[in-house]
Amino acid sequence: MQQTNLSFPELKLAQRDGHKLRGYFSNLFGKESDLFHNHDAQGRAIYRYPRIQYKVVDGNPMLIGLGDGAQLLVERFLQVKEIEIDNLVFPLHQKNLKSEEVPVRMTNTLQAYRFVNPWVSLNQENHKIYVELDKDAKREKLTGILIANMISFFKSIGFHAEGQIMVHLDLREPRLVKFKNQPMLAFYGDFVCNVHLPDFIGLGKSVSRGYGTIVRKK
Numbered sequence: 602m603q604q605t606n607l608s609f610p611e612l613k614l615a616q617r618d619g620h621k622l623r624g625y626f627s628n629l630f631g632k633e634s635d636l637f638h639n640h641d642a643q644g645r646a647i648y649r650y651p652r653i654q655y656k657v658v659d660g661n662p663m664l665i666g667l668g669d670g671a672q673l674l675v676e677r678f679l680q681v682k683e684i685e686i687d688n689l690v691f692p693l694h695q696k697n698l699k700s701e702e703v704p705v706r707m708t709n710t711l712q713a714y715r716f717v718n719p720w721v722s723l724n725q726e727n728h729k730i731y732v733e734l735d736k737d738a739k740r741e742k743l744t745g746i747l748i749a750n751m752i753s754f755f756k757s758i759g760f761h762a763e764g765q766i767m768v769h770l771d772l773r774e775p776r777l778v779k780f781k782n783q784p785m786l787a788f789y790g791d792f793v794c795n796v797h798l799p800d801f802i803g804l805g806k807s808v809s810r811g812y813g814t815i816v817r818k819k
Contacts (some may be wrong), residue, residue, distance in 0.1 A: 602758050604645050605624050605700040607678065608663035612691055615657060617779075619811030621686050622655035622662055631676055636670045639809065650757035654803050656811030658717050665801050666700075666722035666807045668758060675700050690793040703799040711767075711793040713818040716738055719778055719787035721811040728786060743788070744768050750804040750813070751796060768794045780807060791818065 614622075627638035639647045639656030656663055662684075666674035678698050684691050722743055723731055731742055748766050755762055772790030779785075785806075798815065805813035 602667060602701055602705055602760075603621050603666075603671040603700065603801070604703045604802075605666040605674040605698065606663060607666070607674050607681070607693070608661055608697045609684065609693060610661060610697060610791075611693070611695050612662050612684065613660045614662045614686065615660075616811065617657075618662070618686065618773060619656045619718075622657070622664070622684070625685055626653075626655065626664065629681075630673075634673055636673060648755055651803075651809035652757075654801075654809050654814075655812065656718060656801070656803070656814050658801070658811075658814060658816075663801070665803075667799075667802070671700060671811050674698075679815045681777050704797050705755070705758060705799065706797050707762060707764055707766075708797050711769075711795055711799055713791065713793045714798065715791045716789050716813065717816050718803075718811050718814040719776065719789055720747075720804065721778065721780055721785055721787045722750070722813075723786055725808070725814055732787075742772060743772065747792065747804065751794070751798075754798075754802065754804065762796070764794060764795075767795065768792055778812075780812075787812070 631637045635647060636652045639651055641647055652667050654665045664674055681693065681696060683693055689712045731739060734742060747768055751766060770792045774787040775788050777784045778787040800816045801814055803813040804815060
């Protein structure tokens with residue numbers, strides 16, 4: 602799978618500003634491709650794993666393109682000369698672009714990852730179920746959700762997992778985040794699995810805005 606990372610090291614933003622990046626680039630390039638915003642011509646949401654994701658990791662704003670989204674970022678790179686956030690225009694003197702083929706595969710050894718942005722795993726329905734469970738059942742519930750998140754990502758890139766996906770979660774206590782103006786539980790922490798996953802992809806809900814971003818643990 603081709604992956605393109607476009608980052609802006611001069612800028613410092615808050616993690617919650619991922620949706621502002623999305624809004625800016627959707628306005629800039631959205632008429633050229635719905636991959637920038639995942640809405641059709643009538644404004645209806647297109648339900649698919651986002652091929653272009655907007656995120657802020659450790660204060661660093663970045664765009665991640667996957668597959669055909671990766672190629673779009675390469676093609677539009679030279680046109681990105683500034684970014685406007687909250688009516689403030691930031692000229693870009695430095696942009697970092699990295700585009701490469703990245704492996705996605707089952708492995709014989711466990712791979713370790715951490716969530717660098719909060720993982721929003723629960724919707725309103727399964728949140729009600731989750732809060733009534735005991736500690737072990739909560740872990741089992743979240744493990745199943747994370748596996749489902751991975752399978753959704755696999756389907757989007759045409760990858761078929763041969764064999765059982767094994768996951769072990771080590772999450773910290775959940776925190777509340779605003780998700781579409783509603784308070785939702787989100788998680789930081791680590792997990793290991795028998796799958797090689799690319800750095801900076803998102804898992805779970807609202808990955809286009811940076812939630813659920815993972816990196817491999819060194």
